[in-house]
Amino acid sequence: MDTLKRFYTLSLIFTIVCLGLGAWYGLSSTGSVGGMLQLLWIVVVLSVLEISLSFDNAVVNASVLKDMDRTWQRRFLTWGILFAVFGMRIVFPLAIVAIAAGLGPVQAVNLSLNDPLEYERIVSSAHVGIAGFGGAFLAMVGLKFFFDGEKDVHWIGSVERFLGKFSALPAAEIALLLLTLWGISLVLPDADALTFLVAGILGLVTFIAVEGISTLLELSEEKQRLAGAAVRSGLGGFLYLNILDASFSFDGVIGAFALSNNMIVIALGLSIGAMFVRSMTIHLVEQGTLAQYRYLEHGAFWAIIVLGGIMLLSARWHIPETITGLIGAILIGLSLWWSVRFNRNNPEPVEDAVRGD
Numbered sequence: 543m544d545t546l547k548r549f550y551t552l553s554l555i556f557t558i559v560c561l562g563l564g565a566w567y568g569l570s571s572t573g574s575v576g577g578m579l580q581l582l583w584i585v586v587v588l589s590v591l592e593i594s595l596s597f598d599n600a601v602v603n604a605s606v607l608k609d610m611d612r613t614w615q616r617r618f619l620t621w622g623i624l625f626a627v628f629g630m631r632i633v634f635p636l637a638i639v640a641i642a643a644g645l646g647p648v649q650a651v652n653l654s655l656n657d658p659l660e661y662e663r664i665v666s667s668a669h670v671g672i673a674g675f676g677g678a679f680l681a682m683v684g685l686k687f688f689f690d691g692e693k694d695v696h697w698i699g700s701v702e703r704f705l706g707k708f709s710a711l712p713a714a715e716i717a718l719l720l721l722t723l724w725g726i727s728l729v730l731p732d733a734d735a736l737t738f739l740v741a742g743i744l745g746l747v748t749f750i751a752v753e754g755i756s757t758l759l760e761l762s763e764e765k766q767r768l769a770g771a772a773v774r775s776g777l778g779g780f781l782y783l784n785i786l787d788a789s790f791s792f793d794g795v796i797g798a799f800a801l802s803n804n805m806i807v808i809a810l811g812l813s814i815g816a817m818f819v820r821s822m823t824i825h826l827v828e829q830g831t832l833a834q835y836r837y838l839e840h841g842a843f844w845a846i847i848v849l850g851g852i853m854l855l856s857a858r859w860h861i862p863e864t865i866t867g868l869i870g871a872i873l874i875g876l877s878l879w880w881s882v883r884f885n886r887n888n889p890e891p892v893e894d895a896v897r898g899d
Contacts, residue, residue, distance in 0.1 A: 549821050549822075549824055549825040549828075550818070550821045550825075552817070552821065553814075553817045553818045553820070553821040556813075556814065556817045557589070557814050557817070557818075560585070560810045560813060560814050561582060561585065561586075561810075563810060564581060564582050564585045564806075564807070564810050565578055565582060567581070567806055567807075568580075568581035568582060581804075581807055584802050584807055584811065585807055585810045585811040585814070586811070587811070588798055588802070588807070588808065588810075588811025588812055588814075588815070589811045589812070589814035589815045589818070590815070591798075591811075591815070592811065592812050592814070592815020592816065592819075593815045593818050593819065597819075597822065597870065597871065597874060598841075598842040598845035598846055598849070598870045598873075598874055599786070599787065599819055600819050600822035600823045600826060601826060601832070601838060601839060601841075601842035601874065602683070602786065602839075602842050602843065602846060603618075603783055603786070603787075603819075603823040603826075604823050604826035604827045604831070604832055605832055605839050605842070606779050606782065606783055607779075607783070607823065607827050608827055608832060609779070610779050610780075614779065614780055615827065617780060618779075618780050618783055618784070619820055619823070619824060622780070622783065622784055622787065622820075623816070623817065623820055625784050625787070625788075626784075626787050626788075626791065626816045626819075626820070629788075631791070631795065631808070631809045631812040631813050631816065632805075632809045634788075634791075634795060635654070635661075635665050635795055635805065635808070636650045636651060636654060636805075637650075638664065638665050638668045638672075639653060639654065639661055639664045639665060654805035655805065655806075658803040658804050658805070659803060661803060661805065662803035665795075669856070669857070670730070670734045670737050670738050670741070670857045671737050671738070671740075671741040672741070673738070673741075673853045673854060673856050673857040674723070674737070674738040674739070674740070674741030674742035674744075674745065674854070674857060675741040675742065675744055675745040675748075676745065676788075676850075676853050677742070677745070677850045677851070677852075677853030677854035677856075677857075678719060678723065678741075678742040678743070678744075678745030678746050678749070678850070678854070679745040679746075679748055679749050679785065679786075679850075680786075680846050680847075680849055680850030680853065681719055681722070681846075681847060681850030681851065681854065682715065682716075682719060682745075682746060682749040682850075683749070683786060683843075683846055683850070684843045684844070684846040684847030684850060685705075685715035685718065685719065685847065686715060686753075687843040688702055688705040688706065688843065688847075689705055689706065689708055689709045689714060689715045690706055690709055691706045691707065691709035691710060692709075693706055695836055695837075695840075696840075697837040697840035697841065697844075697877055697880060698840075698844075702840070716746065719742075719746060720746070722851075722854065723738070723739055723742040723743070723854070724739070726738065726854055726855065726857060726858060727739050729858050730857060730858055734857065738857050742854070748785060752781055752782045752785055753782075755781060756779065756781075756782060791812070791816070795808070795812065798811065798812060834881075834885070835877075835878055835881035835882070835885075836881050836884060837877040837878075837880045837881040837884070838874065838877050838878055838881055839877075840877055841873045841874040841875075841876060841877025841878065842873075842874060842877070844873045844877075845869070845870035845873045845874055848866075848869050848870065848873065849866060849870060852865075852866050852869075
């Protein structure tokens, strides 16, 4: 219980504040207790939906954060939450409306508050581009993890070893993604196909750019280490995690309109979920959960590939968010169970166990 209090107290306080704001807004906008309770219920459902869709995000965040120094960990978990909550849950939908409708920021806010149906229509109309960009970025994150010939721990052994063999072929995962983008574009209307391809390519370029920045920073740090300087930078990882967070939040923001078209209600519900994802990330990092359960990270990256694939396919076919969350939960649950079974069959420390299973 003390452990849960330590990691989740801030999220619970934030939840209470958001629910308080939601109650005030619901009562003032509807003028009735019943309307207020209905609004609060939607906020709660949205927060649960966001948490269920983003647990794999927390695992992947933890896998990157564990290799970063404390300073940059704290910066991501503090500054990053401003980007995740304020940037992606509030500014991002408003920016879509402003760009798509040719409105200014103030006009976009007015539209979201005074004409929520039109606001929802404009945000939803941008789904093809969002699906292309977010799906491409997430797919590359997942594929890069498995297209690694040096990885010696495998969960779905035959498949992961097969993918690892292609690591010797330069840019194999990029070729696979481009073929996928092209294949999906063939079943889209011409205008949507162009939007989808351009957005997907931009998602790929963003991934490559972030990877390039990370590599350059690592090379610079290595030179400083060789010169005897103390290095404590994690800027590359910080940028990577924030873009990854943004990609994960795309489906939650768009899917939220299935429950409400009110910007304030959506922002409150998704922000609560984002805070709990941060708490789960801290919990995983500080408790060393990824080291204790060796296949958990694999399950999360498989879930990312599935999520990326679903986002890409959603440009043509509607796939309920509950299916996305359910598949991710099943993959992570199975990887956790497999890890527990491995630990039970191999009681010696993981680092001393036979690897490459």
